[in-house]
Structures are given as C-alpha cells and as structure tokens.
Amino acid sequence: MSDLAALVVQQGLNGVYLGCLYVMVALGLTLIYGVLNQINFAHADFVTVGAFTAFFAVTRLATKVLGLPEAAGYLLSLVLALGVGALLGLAINAAVFAPLRERGDELRPLIATIGVSVLLENAQLALFGPIPYQFDSPFGQHTFHIGRIFFTGQSVLVIGVSALSIGALYAFMRFSFWGKALRAVAQDRETAGLMGINPGLLIGLTIVIASALAGMAGALLGPVLVLTPFAGATVVVKAFAIVIIGGFGNMQGTIIAGILVGIIEAFTVQYLGSGLIDLVVFVLLLVMLVLRPTGIIAERKEENV
Amino acid sequence: MLSANNISKSFGGVRAVRNVSLSVPEKSVCALIGPNGAGKSTMLNLLSGVYQPDAGTLTFGGTSMTGLPAYARVRLGIARTFQKIRLFKQLSLLENVLAGFHIHQDTPFWKYLVVGDTGRFREEARELLAFVGLGARAADRAGALPYGQQRMLEIARALATRPKLFMLDEPAAGLNPAEVDFLLQRLVDIAKRGTTLLVVEHNMDLVMNVAQRVFVLDHGEPLFEGTPREVQANPRVIEAYLGGEFAA
C-alpha cells in the first residue's frame, strides 16, 4: 500500500470513529425533533453528564469499590451512563416537554431547555469545578493493525457499540410494535392518539431513548473530550450542524451527516489544525442553512394559508 | 381592474388550479364560488401573492402583477382577509387596525426615534372600528374577541390599507345569521364607497344578495361565469354542487 493511500485510509478510519461518536450524540437530537418537533438544548449537557458518570465509574466505582478490572469498569460505565441519560430524559420530559405540549408554542420549550442546559452546566461547575478531568479508556491502550492501518481497542469498541446501537434502534423502529407506534406518532400525533396509541407515553419513551443514547455517547466520548462542565457546549453546535445537514428528524440523513463531519474533521485536523475544525464545520452549517434548510435529503413544504 | 389569465398552480403533483381566467371589473362586486376543494382559496392566494402561479399572468389596473410578492400588491391597492382568521392576537383592536396603515406612514424615520407615536392615524383607525361595530372595545386584546367580531376586526384592519380591490376569503364562515346580515350591510357600504370587491364564499344568500358577477370553479377548473341568476339556474353548476342527482 502506498504511503498516501495508507494515510488516507487511516484518516478515513479515524473519521469514521469520530463520526460514530457524533452520530450517537446527534441521533438523539434528531429523534426528539422527529417525534416532538422540538429541540432539546440540554441534550449536549446530557452528554457531559454521561462523560462525568463514566469518569467516576471508571476511576472510582469500578476499580476501587467493586474491584473490577479496568476494562470491565469501562463497559460498566457505558451501561451506567445509559441509565443516567435515561433518567435525565425522563426528568426533562416530565418537567418541560409534557407540561408545555398542549400550548403548541414553538419556542417556549426550546428556551426552557436552554434554561435546563445552563442549570446543568452550573450545577456541574459547582460540583466538579472548571478544571478539566482526564481519564483514559482501558481499551485505548491496546493497538493492533491490519497491514499499515492501525486501530485502537477504543476505536473498535466505539464503532462496534455505535453500529450495535444504531442497528438496535433501526430494528426497534422497523419491526417492533412500539417502534411502529412511534413512527405513527411522529407522522400524525392526533390520528395515532385516536387509534389507541398513547402519544404522551411514546413521546416520553422517545426522549428517554434519545437521552440514554446521549449519556452513553458521553461515556464513549469521555476519554477524547476536554472534560469540563462546559464540554457539552463544544459538542452542541457540532451536533446541531449534523442534525441540520442530515435533515431534522431524518435518521439516515443524520447518520450520513455525522460520519461525514467526522471524516471532515479527521482530515482537516491533519492539515489545518484543531482550532479551525470547528470553524469549518460551522461554516458548513451556515451554508447548509442558507441553501437547503431541510437537509441533504430534502422535503419541501409550502405553508398552508 | 383585476385580470387573471390561464392561471395554473400545483402542489407537489396535485393540480390545485388549472387554466383559470377571470376578470374583475372596476367598482363591481364579484363572487368566486364552487364546491369544497374547488380551488377558491388557492385562487385568492394566487391573486394576493401568497402563492406564485406556475403558469399564467396577472394584471391589475393595466400593470402586470405576475411574480410580484404579496407585500408589494398592497401598495397597488389590493387588500384581503383570510379564511382562517389571522389577527395579531396579543395586540389590542386599535393596534391591529393601526398596523393596517403601514403603507401610508410617511413620517421621516428620525421623528420616530425622537418623538415616538405621533398618533397620526388614530382617528381614522377608530372610525374604522366604529364602522365594523367595535368602537367601544378598541383597547381590548384581539384574541379575546368572539369569533364573529374577530372577523369584523380583520375587515377593519384590511380597510386601513385603503384598498381599491378588497378580496375576502369566506368571510361569512362561522358567523350566525345576524352576523351574516351585518357583514352583508358592511360589504354593501364598502362597495358604495367605490371599492371593488371579490368575495370567495359558500354562503349562497350572501352571494346572491351582493354579487353582480359570479365565477364558479370546480376541481380547480373554471366551470361557469355569469350573473347570480344565471349561475343559480345553470345545470352544470347544480350538478357540481349536488353531484348530478338533480340535473335538469
């Protein structure tokens, strides 16, 4: 394999790795929008909470309290983060989305979630302080290679877990009763309600799933992030960019967009440096918003007067 | 005054309006009728500029109007009301009507910064409110009005633009008979003052009593055109409304 080809494939792989992480974050956002037509601004903070959960699980709970080997500790932290995310989702649904559901106001729930986001960030600031926390995934230590392409255990884990989650979600939506009911609610809430499906329950379920995904994404991202209470803020606009580029509420689009952004980031880091990646992604976001606000896989809607 | 030629409009493959032509003479009162789904509201939206036609031309007072956006048509002298009432719910009645004078505001900008409200069209706004019977409730919030009165407020607000052509989309919908009567009287008064009227309506009483010329649409295509009498007697019109059971 030539040098250039190896480099390109390596970066491509890194890109997919990063992309999977972003997809895990963005998928929850797009799910919520698809079913609720709402944006949860606190979503990225759920990611941060998930990352902190993983930190404490790996460094304190698993090894010192439970005496587990580090690898098992990390896997445990994934599960814990999933649970913590789910709980947060439950809370925000009960506190914000459910009470405001009937009013039909587009922006009030959004602003409320901004409030929750600020609250979560400052709560974490009070608890954990502003200095970045650092932890390594035990899987990160192992590297192996196929030819000239290198993997770490972590990247394999991330890609594996992401693929599994996306697959599970897809199967759920496609084949299970609840999944189909969810799609029905996303398409037409009233009719779904008339057919005996409880929209409130389903919406709550969606938010819980989305938030659990966010939490677990945080655990997966933990070793890579600069882990401060404001880590969510660095991820949130990228996540929005992905959701917009992929199309709000469009799962396939989000997945494609997420991987795309990951790959772009992997390549631009090499040649432009990390400070400019954000710039590139956000400029892309603004361009998308101007040209095709409904996303790559577009749908047209004329306003009904 | 208003002339539409071979107007067509589709929405995602569904033909809402096809090859519709109509001509509204100056100072006349015309009606646009047709069974549900005939494309009447769509046609009104095309005439007022909310939608742009896929094909066909529009002229107003001799000048071409095709492609002109909605806000620009107001300056030409076209005003309209909506089938689903679109008031500024959080604002007061007076504020709603005042907003209607937008195109007539000619105070230099700096005066707004330094003086604020000049109270310029306040009198006229109150007169319009009185005209539609809402003079006493000028300070109330628009969203608090009962439906029939909201409809009249919308009319007052549209009149504030001082239109030459006033188009109304199903103004009688949801009104009780007394309110319909009141509406009828107002429309007659407006017509008397020289404003041309085009009314999209389902309520046949209203149409028969006030319109001079009636256009009938069915399934997005023109069906018939004539005086109210002629329309009432036309077998194709009857068939369109009743589904062919009672055709002569």
Next chain:
Amino acid sequence: MRRAAFFGIAIALVAAAPWLLHTPYWRGILVICAMNVLLALSLNLVMGYTGQLNLGQSAFFGIGAYVSTILVKTYHWNFWLASLAAVAFAGVVGLALAAFAVRLRGHYLAIASLGFAVITYQVLVNWEKVTEGVRGIYGILPPVGSTVGLFYLIAGIGVLVYWLMDNLVRSPVGDTLRAIREDEVSAASLGVRSYVWKAFAFSIGAGVAGLAGVFYPGFVGTLVPDAFNIVESFTMLAMVIVGGMGTMIGPVVGAVVLTFLPELLRGFGELRLMVYGIALTLVVLFMPGGIVQLVKRK
C-alpha cells in the same frame, strides 16, 4: 406626563446608585449591571418585539470590545472614534447575519445565530495575529478614570438608548415589528416587507450589543475571548425573559435582578450561578411574561 415622571425617577436612581452602594466592589457591580442592561435592551428589539430567537448577541458584544480595543491599542485611534467605528462595524455584521437569518424560522434561526456566535468566538481565539487569542490584550485603559464616572457614562448611555428605543417601539415602527412577531403572513397582506424590518431589528440589536462591548475591556483592564462565548448569549436571553419579553422595562428589570441576585447569594458558593438556569427555566414554564407580568397582575 407619566413618561416624564418615569424617566425622572430613572435618572434619579442612576445618579444616586453609586452613593447608595458606595464600596468599590459594589460600584464595580453597578458598572456590570449597566452593561447588562444595554445587552438586554439590544436583544429585546430582536426577540421581544420582532419575535426572533437570536442567540448570537455574544458575538456582537465581542466584536464591539475587540474592534474598539484594537483600534485604540494598535492604531492609536481616539477612544470615542474607535467606539463609533466598532458599533458601526457590529451593526454591519449584524446586517450580514440578518441576510441569512431572516429567511429562517424559529429553531433554524436559533441554531444559525448560535453557530454564528461560535464562529465569531473561534475567530477571536484563533486569529492571534490580530486579537492575541487566549493570551489576551493587556493594559487597557477605561475612557473615564473612576468607576463612578464609568458607571454614569454607561448608565447615561443606557438611559438614552432606552428612551430612543421606547420612542421607536411606541411609533408605527413598533406596530410593524410586533405585527411581524404575531403573524408574518397577515403582516405581508398589510404591505409589510418583513425581511427588511427583521434585518433592521437585527442590525440595531447588534450595534447596541457592540456599544456595550466597547466599555467592557476598559473596565476589566484585560481582554480575553472567554468573556464572549455562547454562555453570554444565554445569560442575555435569561435577562430578557426573566424580566419580561416584549416590554421595554422587562429586560431592564431582568438585567438588574440577574446581576444582583448572584451577588446576594454569595454565601452559597458556586451554586449561585445556577440562578440563571433556574430562573430562566421556571419563568418560561410558569411565568412566561416574566417579572413584569407578575407586577402587572397586582
């Protein structure tokens, strides 16, 4: 007459404030409060009156600060001229943002404006040749020597801006903006060119935020990008909403309350910063009209 009384009281309060709170610490808080009032007012025109959720104001705050400081420090401009230039520049950038923004609805606008704020922050951090990035610019002198003087300057400008905006909002311009907020389609049926007015509101909002920005570096003495990240935008949002969106006095009340409340809660340590989040969430859920709504009921 009521308005004259109102402004009379306001001016009296502003004049008296540094003597009621006379320690250097509290006087510093007063300066911050005055800046916050300007910031809240800047957001109010776009959000409260035109109905657009704009999360990008932190960018204009930063632009005002950096452009004026760079002009003074690197090119030796006079402070006042530099400030004028900075405000004008912020207004122009606001107009450019509006060129995107006015086509977008609700959620999209919020995210686009947020994206703009992040981009601006990244530019401030990374364009080190011009802005010194995270190293910061040091030794910045305020235009007026004393803290009290600075407070009077900013608060005075604040009162002036309030007066101008209040006039504007009571005039037919205000009617137009609120019409756009309430229902753009029927506003169009009355001849309102909504995108022009939205762009106008955006531009003014940007300029006023920039105006607040020119005073910030002098007060703090150093200039680092961190003061202008997106959290600032959320803080401004909280001030406008908690005070009462859609009124003129609301944002002022919100700015004052949210500046002083964390100070009064100093005993609670870091938890006091949660005040912003808690206040915003609670108000949006239970009291959408803000503090002003509460007072009106009585």
